[in-house]
Amino acid sequence: MRKIYDALYRWYAKEGRSDLPWRNTDDPYRIYLSEVMLQQTQVKTVLERYYFPFLKRFPTLQALADAPLNEVLKMWEGLGYYTRAKNLHRCAQLSAPELPKTYEALLALPGIGKNTAAAICAFAYRQKRAVMEANVRRVLCRIYALDDPSEKVLIEKAHKLLDATDPFTYNQAMMDLGALVCQPKEARCDVCAFAPICRATELNCYDFPVKKKRKVPLRHTNIVVQKYRDKFHLKQREGRFLHGLWGFVQSEKVVGKRIGSVTHQYTHFKLEADIWLHEVSNKLEHMFTLQEIEKLALSTVDKKIVTLLRAEGAV
Ligand code: SF4
Missing domain, CATH: 1.10.340.30 (Hypothetical protein; domain 2)
Known part of the structure; x- marks a missing residue:
């Protein structure tokens, strides 16, 4: 050797x-x-x-x-x-x-x-x-x-x-x-x-280890961004997934105007989310301007939503 x-x-x-x-x-x-x-x-x-x-x-x-x-x-x-x-x-x-x-x-x-x-x-x-x-x-x-x-x-x-x-x-x-x-x-x-x-x-064979094909499931969701004046509502995540990061909130019920969609490939699944902008008449807890949001720890999906909000001229 x-x-x-x-x-x-x-x-x-x-x-x-x-x-x-x-x-x-x-x-x-x-x-x-x-x-x-x-x-x-x-x-x-x-x-x-x-x-x-x-x-x-x-x-x-x-x-x-x-x-x-x-x-x-x-x-x-x-x-x-x-x-x-x-x-x-x-x-x-x-x-x-x-x-x-x-x-x-x-x-x-x-x-x-x-x-x-x-x-x-x-x-x-x-x-x-x-x-x-x-x-x-x-x-x-x-x-x-x-x-x-x-x-x-x-x-x-x-x-x-x-x-x-x-x-x-x-x-x-x-x-x-x-x-x-x-x-x-x-x-x-x-x-x-x-x-x-x-x-x-x-x-003369290089296929080691043998590759296992893995099908990544697709998950679809809706995210409703609640807006009050120039501020947007976010929550700090508590579960295991993305714990500690701030993010916009997923919702089964859709309200407001659809402003686009974002996709992201995680290890175990692909996420496809439709993004809705909903103006509320009262201020909610944890509302931030886009500038403030950019200083928070965000996931890639939530950063993509911020880009979408900016493109939409939501502020
Ligand atoms: S370790 Fe990889 S590069 Fe080196 S001889 Fe074997 S197959 Fe070829």
Whole structure:
């Protein structure tokens, strides 16, 4: 395996993204933050729009723990999956000023899964842990020709392949290999260090793991925006879904004038909402001007509704 690791590191030194800011720090908080942001969002977006502003506002785990949740959600706006932000905040409150130093203690914190715990251990504390984000999973499945492996099998394979002498560089290189070489639609085996031992190359079949087709259901709803003079009514959400964010209110009964529709793709369903504007004669609780609304933590759907209201000249 030594020859393979050496080839992998030569490739990583030349082509890898070793300049990413979270790869040039051993601060567990910064590494943790990058892992959480990158869970559902591309590197480019995180790098250009979210990572640095978040750190500027909350430079340490303690600063994050001390901040009100509303401010954390506001800084997270646009990244979606707001449970991630809430868990980040909760973890900070439970562990500030420092994150725990063991895999097991990290796993016990809310929202920290096996991959995030492994990444913090490998990158911040240089422990022998194999990181397994989506790209690495694909690489492993191809190397071992695994159709639909259980989590246990994947973890075993990942640790079997891990370079225990340098888990830090190995994990970084594996993540980049998955992102840049062993890609979903194209496997560039000619430049891949694992080609000599890869089962997918040997079989000339790259469909590992086997893709499962998932049909995303469509949900339709009506949202009635209540307006009084230049103010609009919003509610702060309390359920699990989008908890803590402010939003316009869904309604089964339609009143007022239809001003358009908005759509949004969530992980488990697609939302299609008709938007109605209804002028009320008395002021309701929680009414805000559009300028005030833009300062609240809003979901993407509610931001789209604000754009619609502006286009409609509703103020
Ligand atoms: S040899 Fe090809 S299929 Fe195998 S891990 Fe490398 S790029 Fe992927």
